Amino acid sequence: MEGLNYIGAGLIVIGAAVGIGRIGGSAMDAIARQPEASGKIQTAMLIAAALIEGIGFAALFAA
Amino acid sequence: MRRDFLIKKIALLLFLVSFVAMAQDHNNDLALHSSEETEESGSSLRVEIKEFINHHLLDSHDFSLFSYKDEHGKDVHVGMPLPVIIYDSESGLNVFSSSKFHHGETVAENNGSYFKLYHGKIYKTDAAGTISYDDHHHAINTKPIDFSITKNVTFIFLVGMLMFFMFMKMAKNYKTSAIPKGMGRLLEPIILYVRDEIAIPNIGHKHYKKYMSYLLTVFFFIWIVNLLGLTPVGINVTNNIAVTLSLALITYLLTTFTANKNYWKHIFWMPGVPTPMKFLLAPIELLGTIIKPFSLMIRLYANITAGHIVLMSIIGMMFIFKNWIGSPLSFGLAFALSLLELLVAALQAYIFTMLSALYFGSAVEEHDDH
Numbered sequence: 001m002e003g004l005n006y007i008g009a010g011l012i013v014i015g016a017a018v019g020i021g022r023i024g025g026s027a028m029d030a031i032a033r034q035p036e037a038s039g040k041i042q043t044a045m046l047i048a049a050a051l052i053e054g055i056g057f058a059a060l061f062a063a
Numbered sequence: 064m065r066r067d068f069l070i071k072k073i074a075l076l077l078f079l080v081s082f083v084a085m086a087q088d089h090n091n092d093l094a095l096h097s098s099e100e101t102e103e104s105g106s107s108l109r110v111e112i113k114e115f116i117n118h119h120l121l122d123s124h125d126f127s128l129f130s131y132k133d134e135h136g137k138d139v140h141v142g143m144p145l146p147v148i149i150y151d152s153e154s155g156l157n158v159f160s161s162s163k164f165h166h167g168e169t170v171a172e173n174n175g176s177y178f179k180l181y182h183g184k185i186y187k188t189d190a191a192g193t194i195s196y197d198d199h200h201h202a203i204n205t206k207p208i209d210f211s212i213t214k215n216v217t218f219i220f221l222v223g224m225l226m227f228f229m230f231m232k233m234a235k236n237y238k239t240s241a242i243p244k245g246m247g248r249l250l251e252p253i254i255l256y257v258r259d260e261i262a263i264p265n266i267g268h269k270h271y272k273k274y275m276s277y278l279l280t281v282f283f284f285i286w287i288v289n290l291l292g293l294t295p296v297g298i299n300v301t302n303n304i305a306v307t308l309s310l311a312l313i314t315y316l317l318t319t320f321t322a323n324k325n326y327w328k329h330i331f332w333m334p335g336v337p338t339p340m341k342f343l344l345a346p347i348e349l350l351g352t353i354i355k356p357f358s359l360m361i362r363l364y365a366n367i368t369a370g371h372i373v374l375m376s377i378i379g380m381m382f383i384f385k386n387w388i389g390s391p392l393s394f395g396l397a398f399a400l401s402l403l404e405l406l407v408a409a410l411q412a413y414i415f416t417m418l419s420a421l422y423f424g425s426a427v428e429e430h431d432d433h
Contacts, residue, residue, distance in 0.1 A: 039260070043417070050414045054358040057365030 009063035016056035020049050112379040116372060122215045122303055124161040124180060128296070145217060149185055151176065151207035161211070178207070185209055215306065218298045222287055226280075257282050257416060265420040270427040274420065277317060281310060282416040289367060289408030293401065301411075302368040307360045314419045315356035322426035355422055359415060366411050370404045 027045040031038045127142035144162035151157065154176040163171035164180040170188060171178045179188045186194060186204035194202050212220075233247035243251050262271040262278055285301060292299030300306050328334070330348040332341055374397060381393040 043260075043264075046410070046414060047417065047421070050362060050418070051358070053366070054362045057369070058358075058361055060369070061361070061365060 005063045009059045012059035013056050016052050016059075019052045023048050023052070108382060112376075112382065116375045116379070119375060120299075120302055120368060120371060122213045124164065124185070124211055124213055126214055126217060145214065146212045147171075147178075147185070148210040148212065149178065149207040150210065151187060151205075157207070179204075185211075214298055215300045215303050218288070218291070218300050219306070222284065222291070222300075226283055226287065253283075254279060261413075261417050261420050265417070265424040266427065267424065270423075273321070274317070274423045277313070278416050278420055281313075281419065282412050285310070285363065285415055286409055286412035289411060290405070292367065292371075293404055293408065299367055299371055301363055302371060304360065304364045307364040310363070310415070311356040311360035314359060314422060315353075317419075318356075318422045318426045319352070321423070323429070325429060326426045355418075359418055363411055363415055366407060370400075370407055374400050374404065 023045055027041050030041045034041075124147060125140070125142055125144050127140050129141055131139055131141075133139050144160045147157070147159055147161045147163075149157050154173075157173045157176065157178070159171060159173045161180075163169075163173070164178075171180075177188050178185050179194065180186075181194055181202055184202075185207060186202055187207055188194060188204055194204055197203050229246055229250070232245070233243055233250055236243045236245075236247050257279055258271070258275060261282075262275055266274055288300045292301065330352065331345050333344060333348070336344060377393055377396045377400060380396075381390050384390070384393070
C-alpha cells in the first residue's frame with residue numbers, strides 16, 4: 001500500500017490541470033466574444049487559476 | 064540616439080549573459096563533482112544531484128557563491144561568512160562569525176560553549192562536537208534559538224535598501240518636476256498599474272489609499288526578490304516558507320484589524336441566511352479567514368520552490384545523459400523554463416498583491432443589508 005499518496009497527489013494534479021485548462025479555455029471564449037472586457041476577464045481568470053493552483057501545490061506537499 | 068542604442072544593446076547582452084552565467088554556475092559545481100563520479104554507478108550521481116538541489120533550496124549561515132575542489136581534493140568555498148546570533152538558556156546570547164564553523168567541518172567555540180553546524184542547523188555539542196542520533200537518524204542535541212543573520216536575511220536587507228533608495232530617489236524627483244527621471248520612468252507605470260488595476264477595483268475609491276503603501280511594498284518586494292533569485296547568485300528568499308509566512312501574516316493582521324463591522328457581521332451572523340444555517344456557517348467562515356492567508360503563503364512558496372526544483376533538475380539531466388542529445392536538450396529546456404520563471408516571478412507578485420487587495424476590499428466593504 002505504499003506509494004498511494006503519490007497516486008493521490010497525481011490525481012489531484014490531473015484534476016487541477018484540467019481545471020486550469022478549462023478556466024483558460026473559457027477565458028479565451030469570453031475574450032473572443034467580448035474583446036473589450038479582456039482586462040477584467042484576465043484578472044478573474046488569474047485569480048481562479050491561482051486558487052486552483054494552491055490546491056494542487058497543497059496536495060504535492062502533503063504527498 | 065546612438066548612445067541610447069548602445070545602452071540598449073549592452074543591456075540585452077547582459078541579459079543574455081545572465082542566463083548563460085546561471086547555467087554555468089550550476090553546471091560548474093555539478094561538473095566538478097560528476098567528473099569524479101563517472102566510475103561509480105549512475106545512482107550515486109543522482110543522489111548527488113538531489114543533494115545539490117536540496118542544498119540550493121535551503122537557507123545557510125554563510126554567503127557562499129560557489130565551491131570547488133583544489134588539487135588536494137579539499138573543498139574550497141568562495142564567499143563570505145555571516146554573523147551568527149544564537150540564544151541558549153544555559154550560555155545566554157552568543158554572537159560570533161559563521162567562519163568559526165568552517166562550513167560544518169569544525170566545532171565553533173564561544174564563551175565556553177560549543178556549537179556545531181549539522182545539515183544547516185546549529186546544535187549545541189561538547190568540545191569534541193559529538194552529535195547523537197535517535198532511531199530515525201535525527202540529531203537529538205539541544206538546538207539553541209537561532210536569530211542569525213543568514214543568507215536569506217542578508218538578502219532581504221539588501222533588497223530592502225535597494226527599494227528604499229530606488230523609491231526615495233523617485234519621490235524626490237516629483238518635488239522638482241511632474242515627470243520622473245531615470246529609474247522612475249520604469250517604475251511609474253508599474254505603480255500606477257498597481258493603483259488603478261489592483262487597488263482601486265478591489266478595495267474601492269474610498270479606502271484604497273491607506274492600503275497602497277503595503278500593496279506597493281509587497282508587490283515590488285516579491286517581484287525583485289523573485290527576479291534576483293533567478294540570477295547566478297541564486298539566493299531565493301521566497302522559497303523559504305518563513306518569509307512567505309510573514310508576508311501572509313501581515314496581510315492577515317491588516318485584514319483583521321482594519322475590518323469594519325460589516326466584515327464581522329458577514330462572518331458570524333450573515334444576513335439573509337436561515338438561523339440554523341448561521342450556526343453551521345459561522346465556524347466555516349471563521350476558518351476561511353485563516354485559510355485565505357494560509358493559501359497565500361503556500362502559493363508563493365510552492366510556486367517558487369517548484370520552479371527552482373524543475374529548473375535545476377533539467378540542468379541536472381545533462382550529467383545523467385552525458386551525450387550529444389542530452390546536453391543541448393537540457394540547455395534548451397532550461398533556457399525556455401528560465402523565461403517562464405521570469406513570467407512566474409511577476410505573476411506571483413501580481414497574484415499576492417491582487418489577493419491581498421481582494422481581502423482588504425472585503426474587510427472594508429460597506430453593504431446595504433441584502
